[in-house]
Amino acid sequence: MSRPTIKTIAQETGLSIATVSKALNDSPQVRPETRALVVAAAERVGYQLNMHGVQLRTGKTYQVAAIMTAPGPKQNEWEGVEYAQLLSGISWALEDSPYRVSLYAVRSFEESITTIRQIVSLKKADGIIVSGTHADDPRVRLMQEADFPFVTYGTTIHNAPHAYVDADNEQMIRLSVARLAERGHSRIALINPMADLSYSLTRLEAYRQALDIAGLSFNPALTAHGHLTPAFGRENVLLMSGLSNPPTAYICANEASALGAFSGFHARGLVHGRDAVINATDDLNVSQYFAPPITTYFLPIHEPSEMLGRYILRRMEGETPQALQTLIMPKLIERSDDRLAK
Amino acid sequence: MSRPTIKTIAQETGLSIATVSKALNDSPQVRPETRALVVAAAERVGYQLNMHGVQLRTGKTYQVAAIMTAPGPKQNEWEGVEYAQLLSGISWALEDSPYRVSLYAVRSFEESITTIRQIVSLKKADGIIVSGTHADDPRVRLMQEADFPFVTYGTTIHNAPHAYVDADNEQMIRLSVARLAERGHSRIALINPMADLSYSLTRLEAYRQALDIAGLSFNPALTAHGHLTPAFGRENVLLMSGLSNPPTAYICANEASALGAFSGFHARGLVHGRDAVINATDDLNVSQYFAPPITTYFLPIHEPSEMLGRYILRRMEGETPQALQTLIMPKLIERSDDRLAK
DNA sequence: CAGCACAATAAAAACGTTTAACTTCAATGT
């Protein structure tokens, strides 16, 4: 009364287990009529492939490891919340495949290196999805050397070509700065992620170039790098608004820091649209509920997420990394006027 | 040059693979000296247990399935973001065990049923963690009938006893209402989760009782049930503030709906503290960044999360469900005065 | 019609582990 195996089907059909296995795997070595017989029998007895047998025999794990660098349990901050949607997007993309998402929550970049090293060397998964890429990312090198399939959420700068998905940060920042400059702003602050992250560099570089094009000067005091929490956004508004020449516009890297920036406005008595404006990049479309709603570049996170899932599948099937590289341009959503008040 | 197995150790030590296996599993059938020999050899050759072999032989999967009901990809709403922290908490609790978290993202309650049915019948995991419990939850019944280890995040009302972790919603709402009543409020709105969720019922019941105790009457127009998105919070403030007798206090079930409520205030020109106040339950401690910061009951989500992980481990080891039930009381954080303005 | 090629299936081995059943041998009791 136990679960049927290929042995059950073999007895049922009078064939050998070898033939049954081949039939179920669409091997050209079995006659179509035989295959039909096997499939019918499988159906009849309610056969379901036992993965453990396959895994032992083939060495494949049918697991995709998702490395999630989450803030430590001590910090209670709104950080990394987009992982929920990221993970479900990946999970959905794998839904019709035999692969499952296996979660590896790590606390730091260093821990993510050792975790990945372990997954690779002990083959605990067939593919890896990793985010928070650095400009020169040792994990990428690690996986490339081992010829291990992976996709990154985020680009790298100094690594050899690999599969990735990312927002088009460069274009987004260029347009963002240009738009604010057009509207009369000359002191534009950039609230940026941690400096060691690749996209932080990309954004900073694009920011400098865009300022240059707009004929504005670069002022290091108007840039900040750190964990994209509300605390960070708030902190920097408090700091920068106290400068002798405070910014009239803030470009925040996500909605958490934008919310914090609002909190800073409130603390300083600043009014959005009068004293300064906030723009942001938005994953969850939550900025529309800010008071007032702000202008954002919006990239619904399920898009890159599902792409990550589809890409890792294709990568595991041997497709070349160069064919699996996409930058997605977030959509501008103008909710506030954003002209410099006189 | 391939990965060492117990066979390697057997050759290395001159023992049989059976003895090696028993030694590594601390069987009383092997002499301590022999065990030491085996362990030394294992160390020397860099032996790592191959799970596939174990899984095939024992039928154990060493997977804990985390069922995550996430909003569909079409809705871009701030919903379910707390799953990120929930998952990492679980993952950390399993860190020193051989178990991994396997993610099952589903789109609806119905899908979660079929997913769980599959996991149980095909034994795709050794334990399940599920959230969003209903008052009478068919999934709980399903798992209980199959005698399958599980822990829920959230209680049930009509099901047989099972392992769970949850916030103490009842006490929280009672205190919350009492506190607002003390401060002069008589029209207190309850922004509640979907009515079929168990904790929605718990909250509603506690709300009614607390009103009764405070000598206030229950008005159905001041309660709302729905998905806890910012949109939902906003919507209800717009609606309720238009009543002839609008509420002077809103109790929101999470920070997303609270943010939306603020958005509703903004749209209606309401001022927090003057026209009405907002209280909320907070997972991420993000309410401190609202403008103005609001009073919340705060439960750092890593606490229940890690408990879920520890509980499922104990449950899989056969501990009785009754020993694995915990309600955690969130901490009151008073950030606003909240007295009724005259 | 012998010989051969080929298509279709079967047999058997292998992946790495656990465990039931069996063997060995020294210590024990009478």
Place this chain on the structure above:
DNA sequence: ACATTGAAGTTAAACGTTTTTATTGTGCTG
């Protein structure tokens, strides 16, 4: 002294697959 016990190992089977190699039977060629 000798059967009995028990401790400590070994042997062998088993979990469910895939895959290499072997076998069978058929139709074709010369």
